[in-house]
Amino acid sequence: MIRFAALAPVAGVLLLGACSLPDPVSSIFSGRDSGQSPSERRYEQLSRAGVPSVLAGVENEEGRFAAFLKLQERNGIGTWVSPDNVSLSLWNGFLVATRGLGGDIMSADVGEVQAAILFGFPGYYPRFQSYLDGENQTVIRSFVCKVSSRGTRQVDLGPFTATTRLMEEDCKSSDQSFVNLYWVDEGTGEVRQSRQWASPLLGPIALRQIPR
Amino acid sequence: MGRRQLRASAWLAGGTACLGFAVSGKAQDLVAPRTEMSFMGRPGIVEMPVATSQPDAQMSLGYMQFDNVSRTSLSFQASNRLSGTFRYSILEGFDEARYFDGNRYDRSFDIGFRFIDEGQYRPAFAVGLQDFTGTGVYSAEYVAASKTVADGVRLTGGIGWGRLGSHDSFDNPLGFLNSSFKTRPGLGGNEAGKVQFDQWFRGPAALFGGVEWQATDQLQLNVEYSSDAYVQESDADIFDYAGPLNVSAEYQFGNGIGLSAAVLGGGTTFSGMLSYSFNVKTPPGPLDREAAPLPVAPRSAAPELGSGWSPSAAGPAPAPAALQERAAALLDEQGLRLTSLTLARSSATLYIVNDRYPAVAEAIGRAARAMTHVLPPGIGRITIVTQAQGMPVTSVTLERSELEHYETDLDGAWNIYSTAQIEDAEAPGVAPPVPVPGSYPYFEYGLGLYAIPLFFDVDEPVRGEVGLQLGAGVETSPGLIFSGNLRQKIAGNIDDSERPPNSDLPHVRTDTLLYYQATDLEMTHLTAEYFFRPGENVYGRFTAGYLERMYGGASGEVLWKPVDSPLGLGLELDYAVKRDFDMGFGFQDYDVALGFASVYYDFQNGYVGQVDAGRYLAGDWGATFSLDREFDNGWRVGAFFTLTDVPFDEFGEGSFDKGIVVEIPITWLSGQPSKDGFGTTLRPVTRDGGAQLDVRNRLYDLVRRDQEPDLGDGWGRFWR
Numbered sequence: 001m002i003r004f005a006a007l008a009p010v011a012g013v014l015l016l017g018a019c020s021l022p023d024p025v026s027s028i029f030s031g032r033d034s035g036q037s038p039s040e041r042r043y044e045q046l047s048r049a050g051v052p053s054v055l056a057g058v059e060n061e062e063g064r065f066a067a068f069l070k071l072q073e074r075n076g077i078g079t080w081v082s083p084d085n086v087s088l089s090l091w092n093g094f095l096v097a098t099r100g101l102g103g104d105i106m107s108a109d110v111g112e113v114q115a116a117i118l119f120g121f122p123g124y125y126p127r128f129q130s131y132l133d134g135e136n137q138t139v140i141r142s143f144v145c146k147v148s149s150r151g152t153r154q155v156d157l158g159p160f161t162a163t164t165r166l167m168e169e170d171c172k173s174s175d176q177s178f179v180n181l182y183w184v185d186e187g188t189g190e191v192r193q194s195r196q197w198a199s200p201l202l203g204p205i206a207l208r209q210i211p212r
Numbered sequence: 213m214g215r216r217q218l219r220a221s222a223w224l225a226g227g228t229a230c231l232g233f234a235v236s237g238k239a240q241d242l243v244a245p246r247t248e249m250s251f252m253g254r255p256g257i258v259e260m261p262v263a264t265s266q267p268d269a270q271m272s273l274g275y276m277q278f279d280n281v282s283r284t285s286l287s288f289q290a291s292n293r294l295s296g297t298f299r300y301s302i303l304e305g306f307d308e309a310r311y312f313d314g315n316r317y318d319r320s321f322d323i324g325f326r327f328i329d330e331g332q333y334r335p336a337f338a339v340g341l342q343d344f345t346g347t348g349v350y351s352a353e354y355v356a357a358s359k360t361v362a363d364g365v366r367l368t369g370g371i372g373w374g375r376l377g378s379h380d381s382f383d384n385p386l387g388f389l390n391s392s393f394k395t396r397p398g399l400g401g402n403e404a405g406k407v408q409f410d411q412w413f414r415g416p417a418a419l420f421g422g423v424e425w426q427a428t429d430q431l432q433l434n435v436e437y438s439s440d441a442y443v444q445e446s447d448a449d450i451f452d453y454a455g456p457l458n459v460s461a462e463y464q465f466g467n468g469i470g471l472s473a474a475v476l477g478g479g480t481t482f483s484g485m486l487s488y489s490f491n492v493k494t495p496p497g498p499l500d501r502e503a504a505p506l507p508v509a510p511r512s513a514a515p516e517l518g519s520g521w522s523p524s525a526a527g528p529a530p531a532p533a534a535l536q537e538r539a540a541a542l543l544d545e546q547g548l549r550l551t552s553l554t555l556a557r558s559s560a561t562l563y564i565v566n567d568r569y570p571a572v573a574e575a576i577g578r579a580a581r582a583m584t585h586v587l588p589p590g591i592g593r594i595t596i597v598t599q600a601q602g603m604p605v606t607s608v609t610l611e612r613s614e615l616e617h618y619e620t621d622l623d624g625a626w627n628i629y630s631t632a633q634i635e636d637a638e639a640p641g642v643a644p645p646v647p648v649p650g651s652y653p654y655f656e657y658g659l660g661l662y663a664i665p666l667f668f669d670v671d672e673p674v675r676g677e678v679g680l681q682l683g684a685g686v687e688t689s690p691g692l693i694f695s696g697n698l699r700q701k702i703a704g705n706i707d708d709s710e711r712p713p714n715s716d717l718p719h720v721r722t723d724t725l726l727y728y729q730a731t732d733l734e735m736t737h738l739t740a741e742y743f744f745r746p747g748e749n750v751y752g753r754f755t756a757g758y759l760e761r762m763y764g765g766a767s768g769e770v771l772w773k774p775v776d777s778p779l780g781l782g783l784e785l786d787y788a789v790k791r792d793f794d795m796g797f798g799f800q801d802y803d804v805a806l807g808f809a810s811v812y813y814d815f816q817n818g819y820v821g822q823v824d825a826g827r828y829l830a831g832d833w834g835a836t837f838s839l840d841r842e843f844d845n846g847w848r849v850g851a852f853f854t855l856t857d858v859p860f861d862e863f864g865e866g867s868f869d870k871g872i873v874v875e876i877p878i879t880w881l882s883g884q885p886s887k888d889g890f891g892t893t894l895r896p897v898t899r900d901g902g903a904q905l906d907v908r909n910r911l912y913d914l915v916r917r918d919q920e921p922d923l924g925d926g927w928g929r930f931w932r
Contacts, residue, residue: 038541039503072510072513074507074508074509074510074619087507089507097620099504100501100504102500103499104932106932107931130622132929132932134845135493135845136925136926136929137844
């Protein structure tokens, strides 16, 4: 129950996003073609091409969310961009890098937790994330994460409702701890919705697929 | 944070003690009180010093006031053990009519060095020099010992000389070494500002001590028995001294701001202090919201070259125009300028100008990733050459497959660094540039505001000037640059000063004010510059015209600095003619030939040293020594001094030139990429001896950011 209360803000961001931006892609760009930055132009082209999109928000900062469009995929890792030139790297729905958010994840090794969560193997697994410190040096943090299932949940994605298994990843290091949540589609195995901790400065990021 | 670090260092110190005595106990678990700034603006109790230090790279600003005295201070923990403090004090009525308004404006430097760390039973020990170059009001020396004895409680005791040996003093115990220690020689009139070697640790000594108590996380309470009797202030009748007890309470708001109140002089004088403390290693945030880079493109998505173009077997050839255009557009989006792109059978070489990223590795990383979107799949090797003022500096060669492999790797920055080939741009095998059509002439202009703050002037704490600035330049071919800059003052009080130059030397710097007074429209420079590479590891510059505010002439420089060497050697020869005060095209009849041989050394532990030996503007011969602490985020804090053949008494106040420099990168404050920064040089006094010509674009500072070890120090940003 307590855990569920902690989840409320995520749902808030996601719902707010879903309500105020029923079609985020087209509403942002209606009637604008001139004076665009290269990143805005690229975003609009992607939008016209109908690439997959995901809604992402910084949970601790109200109003800081956007629809991210998939720019490319390489070695299974997709790069998703926003019109204001922030990018997220997702590997099967798992956040492995951010750029331009402030306090970015430079990279992450989530191989074991990902397998455990997507295939539903509870247990303890390692997770590694790297950052830049105030002197531009790479800092690698390691966590031990307990993966467990919270049972079945329905996720309303607008056009349809997905039946998902809600997986919890409870991570700890010597001085940091966080809980990540993944709503994994029981049919397709996709991560439909998630809440993933990025960094001490940024806190958790809420992510949700936008079906087209 | 502060408490954590102190706790950690106490633990480490405890660890060392354990090795020595093979004991372990609870003492190492004691929580030490934070080391806070005293009312003297350096780590201390109330006015007295302590032996412990602030965290490395901690910088503290303070302003305190009591009765007729105010002190503004800047304190910096220059290393784990060494701290330095600059203090600007105004003692109202101190001088009666000796000087023009009876006030004493005093600039003083302190240094403190912790030479023994705190152990389980052993206190920390430190030695310090207070006001060791200034006018001598605060001149003192001390040795102090501090020990945390209970959670949040620290005791300090020490012995002081000079001002810190003025209450209840006794014969100098060092007198048994040599009887000359028993008396402290007086100051000669003109010797103020000289380093007072012959005074240090001389004359009567006295004991001081005190207790710091960290009552809560925010509140610290201090009481001390002071060995400073405020003799000079009492004599001048500006301080009511009743006894040696000082007490203070200090409140920390948790954001670096602190507020302290004290009762000084045995209960007679109330004092307040406002302070701000921060760590240079930690930007205040918002951190780093630079735009995202382009990701490495999948090789399968890379465009093929159109038909009708094939790489020449003979060597690299310019890329097709369409490819150059696409590459230039993607680089422009990253804030980089493409000046050459050539292709060989399986490799590409691009020359870029980076005006945006202070970490050169980031410019290289962004350029490399952008190029994977436009280079044909058959190109497996990308060479990026950085340039400074048209000179190719460093060539970094990256395998495209390594970029593809390491972009998402956990330690990807290190991995790509270990496989990158970093060499001099003039090394054999680096494809020479073929300018992209339309790269030259390259025009640039800027219209903006300028501000000149002058801190801690002899008779005004802050002087300044703001105005409009128009600068323009054109690079007609690689390295040949014509540029000029005009300034129109809007407001300011720099020219209010009425201090005539009183130097016995030619007035090469002491009449700076006359330039401010003569005109509000200034031509700050108008020059032709040529930058070139005479060969591998060697850089050249020639500058002619109106070089700086006060001098015109010509300047030539050669620098030897291999790409991977911490050592650089330079030679500069100048001819300078003094400009008219109105800063137009005219000259005065003072001219001088000068020049330096310079040695630069990067100690690779954050310190960079420089020695310039040669002839200065007043025709004096000597050498300048400087040592800077440099941080990988762009901060620089350093100190310098110049000794020349001008005798100390002819030099005048200060005896010789010295000062400290502080440079703050804008990126550190804004989180946006910029190569700009704020810089200031604080001198106790500006005189004519040991004065250098202020030529723009000296070679070492132009090229070193692109070279090792700086390049590698910033490599964490390669994938940013």
